[in-house]
Amino acid sequence: MSESQKTPPRLLVIKLSSLGDLFHALPAATNLREALGAATLDWVTQPEYIELVKCFQGVDRVIGFPRRNFFRQAPAFARELRERTYDYIVDFQGLLKSALVARLAKGRRRIGPSYAREGSRWLYTSTAGAADKNRHAVEEALDAIGHLGLQRRDISFPVRFPAQPRLEPQPRIALAPCSRWITKNWPVENFVEVGRLLQEELNASLYLIGSPADRPTCDHINRQLPHPAVNACGQTTLVGLGSLLQEMDLLITVDSGPMHMAAALDKPVVAVFGSTDPVRTGPYGSKHRVIVVPNLACRPCRARSCARNNLACLHQLSAQQVFTAAAEIAGQI
Structure with missing residues (x-):
């Protein structure tokens, strides 16, 4: 049987x-x-x-x-x-x-x-x-x-979060600039530049997300933007974060937990990857864009610190590259 x-x-x-x-x-x-x-x-x-x-x-x-x-x-x-x-x-x-x-x-x-x-x-x-x-x-x-000798079903992520009112006009784009590894964290000034381009070129409503420890980084980004973002960094529970991401049209992020949450919610993701391998831990699905430095011999090193002390895998990625990917996705919304 x-x-x-x-x-x-x-x-x-x-x-x-x-x-x-x-x-x-x-x-x-x-x-x-x-x-x-x-x-x-x-x-x-x-x-x-x-x-x-x-x-x-x-x-x-x-x-x-x-x-x-x-x-x-x-x-x-x-x-x-x-x-x-x-x-x-x-x-x-x-x-x-x-x-x-x-x-x-x-x-x-x-x-x-x-x-x-x-x-x-x-x-x-x-x-x-x-x-x-x-x-x-x-x-x-x-x-x-x-x-177990079972037949595999279609892959799905059955998760449902409480609804959150949509307060800002589309496109709604969230930025998740932080992870716990320095070798995953894209320079913060690049997030500032991407945010500026999103507001000026796409008239996007921006949201900043992260943990309480990420608040100083998100505050810094928000101060540099042409128009204030909705700064939800450190202000939500995990369930509240899910409710917020449900209402987003796009997430721009480093390799992070919110990236996987957004992908599970079938929200497009533009992900900047440094030391880690998107083949293994990238956003799951075909609608996402992963931005990496091509032909860099040392990546993915999967290390928490940079042996070369230059974080080339992150510093060689420009804000324009990320904005271009985001704009292409936003054009499909």
């Missing part, structure tokens, strides 16, 4: 972080639920992402993994985790801590990803295929479908 012919099973997905990685796992989790005809889909994630994962359609229960103060909160976490017995426990994180969560849960099969590390493989009953890092992380997560 095939997997899909059995009594509807209970499915537990483990993806603890980070923002972009949660969206990478969503198509695979959706595929699994549909292909298995799962009765329930529960998801374990870190507390800061609980409300976000509740916006994923088809997730019945979200369980918070207490990353901080673990030992104090572990008993309550274990009780909640073990309330149900699962037919399939699928870990999309592939780290020792996530594998321990899989082992603690009550279930018959514990499936780890092909990219499992930190000795986590020893805690699974099986892993989903051989490692292949030369593909997108979304495709990588989908290994679990073939591993």
Whole structure:
């Protein structure tokens, strides 16, 4: 009897972080639920992402993994985790801590990803295929479908955020200028120049987004623009950020969590990539534009610091290149 012919099973997905990685796992989790005809889909994630994962359609229960103060909160976490017995426990994180969560849960099969590390493989009953890092992380997560002998469905990102009033005229374009890596961050003055061109040439309504730590950068950009943008940087929750991006016509960004959120919402993205590899972590889908320095031997180095101390992969990209890509997309709106 095939997997899909059995009594509807209970499915537990483990993806603890980070923002972009949660969206990478969503198509695979959706595929699994549909292909298995799962009765329930529960998801374990870190507390800061609980409300976000509740916006994923088809997730019945979200369980918070207490990353901080673990030992104090572990008993309550274990009780909640073990309330149900699962037919399939699928870990999309592939780290020792996530594998321990899989082992603690009550279930018959514990499936780890092909990219499992930190000795986590020893805690699974099986892993989903051989490692292949030369593909997108979304495709990588989908290994679990073939591993179970299931037929892969169309890739979708079923996420829904609360509606937000549209206060500014189109085209509405968001700028996300910051990431946590210096080797991903395009010079801020280039964002200023792109913003200026968008306002003067396209009459665009601009929005600045990011975390509270990014606020000084966004404030600086806003002060330099011909007209003030809507500066939402540090002013929204993750769910609120999703609501805002739902209303955008375009996002211009570095390699960042908001980039993956916008792509999941089917919003066009112009993404500037430095040290990281868009083949693996670029915005998923065909409607996006990724801007890189061509034929630069040192990229993608995937490093948090620049061995050459010149960040050529970022500094050689001009504001005009990014604006041209944005204008082409805006012309299709």
